[in-house]
């Protein structure tokens with residue numbers, strides 16, 4: 292997501308595309324969730340919590356394991372028709388399952404384990420009647436349709452005021468949904484602690500094509516409609532899932548380390564592709580510092596938006612000049628480690644994403660400009676006290692000011708202070724080690740701050756408290 296001080300901030304949200312064009316029979320069953328590479332636990336198993344900042348979204352009674360979404364878009368009528376198959380784990384004994392789904396969408400039918408289920412759909416709360424037992428697994432299937440609308444965003448930023456499904460005047464679609472808003476287009480436990488696997492199939496009339504996260508496993512034309520099937524085989528939080536539909540062309544590239552990279556751009560605008568071809572160099576710079584890219588592929592998507600966002604394996608960027616600048620590309624790619632590979636448990640700790648992405652962006656800018664990290668940080672430090680005053684401490688921010696610059700600059704300065712305190716060698720070793728230590732999972736304030744204390748053998752609790760929870764800016768060394 293992009294910070295509010297446009298001159299110095301980068302955007303933070305990315306989308307996931309890929310270049311594979313392997314074919315697969317339409318209607319073939321999607322695979323069951325596979326074992327997680329990192330933990331040996333079944334992929335998609337999470338420990339859902341109630342969000343401390345936005346408790347009205349998400350329900351900790353549901354642990355979504357795998358979403359299989361089949362979406363058909365009619366751009367003329369603006370009607371989305373969805374068929375969703377959700378494998379989930381109940382986390383407690385209950386007589387219902389609750390998901391988030393916008394009231395703009397009409398639920399036509401729900402089954403649980405093949406049996407028709409009663410449901411109530413009040414506002415965005417979809418409550419399905421079914422007796423469930425803690426730690427038992429269920430298969431919830433629903434059909435729905437309607438005209439999706441974006442969701443009001445709890446923010447004061449100038450570059451966006453809604454999230455979720457966004458339809459352009461020409462019928463094109465894109466989605467950005469941080470901190471929530473996935474529920475504007477499918478039924479979801481829309482809270483970051485509940486990671487799940489995804490298969491997403493999109494159908495739209497040619498020349499439109501649907502783009503989503505992960506690997507493109509099938510693409511074909513059927514009866515004048517373009518069908519694409521995408522598979523995300525590492526678990527993702529709902530805010531890191533996206534879909535876009537438009538008259539897009541794709542070109543392929545490859546990073547120095549061999550990561551397939553896809554550039555999805557509006558047809559007839561090759562200059563945008565040229566800008567994206569600067570991404571592999573940025574990715575190489577990040578891999579030198581953070582380790583191998585943590586996913587199988589990386590895509591970029593350009594849409595008609597003022598803002599941009601990274602999502603897991605796919606980065607969506609507005610077609611403004613700044614959004615496709617090299618420093619923004621670096622910032623958004625950094626989120627693949629800090630945000631996607633390790634994701635905050637809830638929105639209190641969004642600083643974990645933005646602070647490190649900003650710090651890395653600043654380090655890249657310093658090298659690119661032939662200056663020192665300190666001089667970049669000196670510039671950023673001038674604004675930080677006022678941002679803290681206006682929007683609150685980075686880890687205790689105003690809930691109505693989501694994504695304000697206070698969560699970017701203070702934490703970026705904090706990491707630079709820690710770099711100076713520990714020395715470059717030790718600092719960068721730990722910056723690289725943290726994502727791998729919690730790979731494909733979630734973490735919170737206590738997890739990351741105690742980890743740094745343990746790893747360094749220093750009690751850093753006061754240092755982190757002052758920077759993240761202090762009402763006034765700590766002094767810099």
Ligand SMILES: [Zn+2]
Nearest residue numbers: 292302303648
């Ligand atoms: Zn960011």
